[in-house]
Amino acid sequence: MFAPLRQRNYGKIFLAQVLSDLGNWLDFIALNTLIVYVWDLGPEAVAALVITFALPWVLVGPIASVWIERVPKRMVMISSDLIRIAIVLGLYWAPNLYVLLPLVFLKGSCGAIFDPARHSAIRMIVPKESLPQAVSLSQFSVQSTKVIAPILGAVFVSMAGARSAFLVESVLFLLSALLLMTLPVLKPQPSDGEPTQEKESFWVQFRQGWAHVITNRLLFVATLSIMVGLFINFMYDGLFPLWTKHLHMDEKVFGMVLSAIGLGSVLGAVVIGQFAAWQKRPLAIMSIGAAIGGSQLLLMGLGGLEAIGGGVYLWFIVFLVLGMSSSAVFIPFGYIMQMETPQNLIGRVSATTNAVQNTTMLVSPSIGAFLAKIFGVGYVFFGSGLAMTLFGVSVLMVSFRISGGKSVKSSDKEGSVSA
Template sequence: MTLSETRATRVPAFNRLWAAETLSVLGQQVALLALPLIAAVTLHATPAQMGLLVAMETAPLLLFSLIAGVWIDQRPRRPVLIWTDLLRAAALLVVPLTALLGVLRLEVLYGVAFVVGTLSVFFNVAYQSLLPDLVPKTALTDANSKLETSRSGAEVLGPGLGGGLIGLVGAVAGVWVNIGTFLASAAFLGGIRVPEQIQAPQTRTSLGQQLREGLHYVWSHPLIRPLVLCASTLNFAQGLLDALLVLHLSRDLGLTPAQIGLVYMGGNIGFVGGALLAERVATWLGLGRAAQLAALVAGVGLLLVPLSSLLGPLAIPGLIAARLLFGFGAIIFSVQHVTLRQTITPRAFQGRMHASVRFFAGGVVPLGALLGGVVGQQFGVGTALVLAGGVGCTAWLWVWRSGVPGVASAEAV
């Protein structure tokens, strides 16, 4: 096996996809702070309303993931990626325009979050389905690691830049950064010129039949199912936490936008470390054991978030450390999970497989956000955050009781 067969950067089309994804994530990190801060500080949202905002952004994972998979399996992915970037930029433009006109309300944020979330479902399914057409199978682990590394780097820089920017010009103005990065991402994707392998179904089947095929493939697979259940548990816990974290940091702890950005920025260093070390950890422990241990580390990191808030003057370093631990584990788990399912899934099922995984694993995020908002409203934000950590610490058990720990590498399956 030559170096060119294992290094994704030898493929120019991958480099364009890599740049587009990095820019897109960098801008989203600014919006990740801007929209909740607009809701919490400018529009004085309650915990339940904050939970609803996160639920509106993530509900499309539950509503549209399966349809997106069937639809994307039957057409070229590159145009889908370009149009979803352009339409997400247009949707976000509504926020500064309504603010300028003096009609910005929570309902506007809910609508924008839902539209952007819907388009992101199609973008993410399309780019993961396109990747096997861009690089050889032997380079998939390297490609996924690089995508996660750059995503993690953007997640490190984005909150810090976003927090400082929002502190200077305000949360509404910060949304313009995300608009610009979506447009730049579309420009990079427009330069990809690689033939895509689109396999039309051999027989005409109904939409329902195709949806059932994708769901059955994921749910019946002895390796994919436990990984999806583990991811679902972690994502449900993260939905609980994300619904209230910005509210907790800004109101309960009194942090400024710049300090909140620092918490996110410092914690996201864990994502970078995990992405850089994912391949090495898999080689050292084996893919399956690496996934199991990483899920446990991520769960412990979630639990340490509310506990760190009790440290008084050391709360910010404690929060950074807790988020670092979560990010480190979550990214290592994600790289192993994605690489394994891309390798073992037939090409004709790639879109439906990724969509079904997002349905199961991502569809629980809005449910977690809604529950987090209700628990935070009724019993306090701190209680909801502790609940999130407790749920996250159970995720690894799904993998422990399966055949996944015995998998040495994706190629060996």
């Protein structure tokens, strides 16, 4: 899995992502602490924060991705990091929610611009045969920092207050920018006879990203699958504290059990990164991962309904498997997106899939909360598990009907990189 790190330029991008991911999770903890504990605001404020997190990926990312394809990727990533330093320092001084939310939106917009540029840069630097490992490493970064950040966040908050995490985050973004400054320019050169993107209209290029997702059968089914999966996920995701409380677990046990999801995701990324067999049927692996995750949610639902009992260690294992199943979904999806998309479209396509995924965050949590209020938390977990399992099995059957599900091949013409 770690073979791509031997490529110096990819190693720099990966380390920059680790710093950025770590900062983002510290940020998430600090913002929630500030809203709930410092300002003593209610669930409406937390919901507003979640929506503000998602909006830039839905509104800004797809539009900005057209511009991203036209300019050197290094410049985009460095600029995003430097702007985020100023925004994060603004968060440190934010006096109330009305100032904080616009800053969160601006910071998210920078992230929505940075991510497509990073995907494009990886595609330009990493050889095709190493892309599966690169995708696994990306998931490894996201999930490992999810485990580490709460520990660091708790230390910073207890020692210097919630706002101290913003100062640490600004330093992490600065280090990321300094690393990225040592990269080559990363500007693809058009092939002979191929029109330059500057000659095409903005809206033509904007539609190309969406058109590619819709017309590529394997990518379309994979994107639709992850959208439905995340819709189900976000229905129960915010209900974990209520579920653990219902099972008479205290805050410490809740934190330990919940950390198992992150640990499971890290283990899943490592395991998947060691094997290549799944690359023959990535959509099938996605569906199996969804079905396994659904089975764990069914167990949690039965626990919430008091139909089955179990101690902390049982639920730790359930959460661990749930985390591993998420890697079995996200890593093959990232692989499909990279391999089924031409290099000149990867920024727009990644922004499009990000927009589709984050749209679910705008509506699904409210539906989950509404259902929990009417039927109870246990029924939401059980229903989500049943839906996820059935959906995973359905996608598995569909995957065998898609010829591309047998083998993912890139039809890409590789672009050159300007140093």
